Amino acid sequence: xxxxxxxxxxxxxxxxxxxxxxxxxxxxxxxxxxxxxxxxxxxxxxxxxxxxxxxxxxxxxxxxxxxxxxxxxxxxxxxxxxxxxxxxx
Amino acid sequence: xxxxxxxxxxxxxxxxxxxxxxxxxxxxxxxxxxxxxxxxxxxxxxxxxxxxxxxxxxxxxxxxxxxxxxxxxxxxxxxxxxxxxxxxxxxxxxxxxxxxxxxxxxxxxxxxxxxxxxxxxxxxxxxxxxxxxxxxxxxxxxxxxxxxxxxxxxxxxxxxxxxxxxxxxxxxxxxxxxxxxxxxxxxxxxxxxxxxxxxxxxxxxxxxxxxxxxxxxxxxxxxxxxxxxxxxxxxxxxxxxxxxxxxxxxxxxxxxxxxxxxxxxxxxxxxxxxxxxxxxxxxxxxxxxxxxxxxxxxxxxxxxxxxxxxxxxxxxxxxxxxxxxxxxxxxxxxxxxxxxxxxxxxxxxxxxxxxxxxxxxxxxxxxxxxxxxxxxxxxxxxxxxxxxxxx
Numbered sequence: 071x072x073x074x075x076x077x078x079x080x081x082x083x084x085x086x087x088x089x090x091x092x093x094x095x096x097x098x099x100x101x102x103x104x105x106x107x108x109x110x111x112x113x114x115x116x117x118x119x120x121x122x123x124x125x126x127x128x129x130x131x132x133x134x135x136x137x138x139x140x141x142x143x144x145x146x147x148x149x150x151x152x153x154x155x156x157x158x159x
Numbered sequence: 160x161x162x163x164x165x166x167x168x169x170x171x172x173x174x175x176x177x178x179x180x181x182x183x184x185x186x187x188x189x190x191x192x193x194x195x196x197x198x199x200x201x202x203x204x205x206x207x208x209x210x211x212x213x214x215x216x217x218x219x220x221x222x223x224x225x226x227x228x229x230x231x232x233x234x235x236x237x238x239x240x241x242x243x244x245x246x247x248x249x250x251x252x253x254x255x256x257x258x259x260x261x262x263x264x265x266x267x268x269x270x271x272x273x274x275x276x277x278x279x280x281x282x283x284x285x286x287x288x289x290x291x292x293x294x295x296x297x298x299x300x301x302x303x304x305x306x307x308x309x310x311x312x313x314x315x316x317x318x319x320x321x322x323x324x325x326x327x328x329x330x331x332x333x334x335x336x337x338x339x340x341x342x343x344x345x346x347x348x349x350x351x352x353x354x355x356x357x358x359x360x361x362x363x364x365x366x367x368x369x370x371x372x373x374x375x376x377x378x379x380x381x382x383x384x385x386x387x388x389x390x391x392x393x394x395x396x397x398x399x400x401x402x403x404x405x406x407x408x409x410x411x412x413x414x415x416x417x418x419x420x421x422x423x424x425x426x427x428x429x430x431x432x433x434x435x436x437x438x439x440x441x442x443x444x445x446x447x448x449x450x451x452x453x454x455x456x457x458x459x460x461x462x463x464x465x466x467x468x469x470x471x472x473x474x475x476x477x478x479x480x481x482x483x484x485x486x487x488x489x490x491x492x493x494x495x496x497x498x499x500x501x502x503x504x505x506x507x508x509x510x511x512x513x514x515x516x517x518x519x520x521x522x523x524x525x526x527x528x529x530x531x532x533x534x535x536x537x538x539x540x541x542x543x544x545x546x547x548x549x550x
């Protein structure tokens with residue numbers, strides 16, 4: 071928990087163990103999208119397949135100003151933000 | 160929210176590492192420091208500190224036995240901790256440290272104490288009766304040969320164990336510094352100087368602890384304090400303290416001069432939430448005052464009573480100062496947001512698994528263990544001389 075630069079890890083309220091987002095593993099293995107993407111009313115959140123060269127995300131990443139959070143931490147983050155405001159960190 | 164200023168990530172509002180995790184590096188530091196003091200006599204042949212040799216080893220052992228307890232209480236499920244030894248995880252510093260701890264406890268400390276006491280244990284077994292005799296007999300582990308040749312071998316092996324023990328003691332506390340120093344997500348901790356600073360502050364606290372314990376126990380026994388011994392210890396304390404203070408100052412200057420993105424946030428924290436514990440307790444009361452006091456004893460010829468008082472005051476202040484240093488590292492490192500935009504407050508509970516009373520209990524427990532060890536195997540050189548000659 072101390073080592074996560076994003077404050078993402080948390081104590082699971084019932085199991086009382088450290089946990090983090092699994093990107094809805096139980097859903098995406100069934101071909102569904104994540105719960106947060108599914109519930110996003112404006113479509114700002116998208117689950118994409120970076121490993122698939124034909125996914126439209128690759129064209130999107132090339133043509134937009136896309137950032138990740140705390141790039142200096144070299145965490146290999148795969149959560150991309152389109153036109154992220156500098157105040158967000 | 161009460162106690163929270165600015166923006167915090169949701170998981171940062173409540174501190175995860177409590178006062179028990181402050182206690183853990185403090186106690187481990189005392190172990191490493193006390194052992195280094197013991198090694199002065201054994202390896203570096205500083206005869207003047209001999210009266211504290213066994214006491215220093217016992218201090219190290221008592222504190223080392225208690226060192227994992229804060230972690231056990233913090234994590235819960237102590238029954239799971241042996242898993243660490245059966246399922247090695249070579250890329251985890253924390254997992255690998257389990258072996259360092261075990262090595263240090265069994266192969267270094269217990270072994271060295273046993274070797275040093277073997278002759279005494281055999282003699283005590285002969286002199287005592289009943290349960291005590293049985294206990295001492297068990298403690299000889301079946302090795303009751305105390306011929307001069309055998310004692311000479313003990314001496315040689317003990318010397319080697321101490322020699323191996325010095326890097327082990329450095330590893331023991333260097334690890335604790337490494338755990339903090341290697342967390343790149345936290346700029347208050349992330350510094351390659353951290354393990355070095357931790358080792359030197361450990362030596363400072365351990366030497367101060369044994370000095371205070373020696374003076375206190377000698378007074379309690381109604382014996383005369385060996386002034387040459389405490390003068391020598393105080394001198395070593397002074398010099399180690401200077402190195403420690405220089406390293407911490409270097410770290411501070413480096414941070415101020417570098418002034419990276421976290422600097423404003425950390426600087427604000429030191430001048431607000433950490434002002435009392437960092438500036439007042441750690442730097443002024445816990446470092447500058449004891450350093451000045453010790454410097455006076457090195458520069459001016461003072462009477463015995465004055466020296467004793469100065470050493471006792473400097474020793475206690477040093478112990479408080481080093482505790483404050485651990486506090487500022489552990490608690491301070493969690494008071495600011497990793498977004499550098501907010502601050503939280505540590506609310507210590509009084510009666511809980513990780514509360515203040517528990518912390519007090521864990522601080523006193525090593526002293527209880529030390530008392531039992533002293534009763535079982537008196538570490539006083541003059542009494543041992545009597546035991547060996549059979550007076």
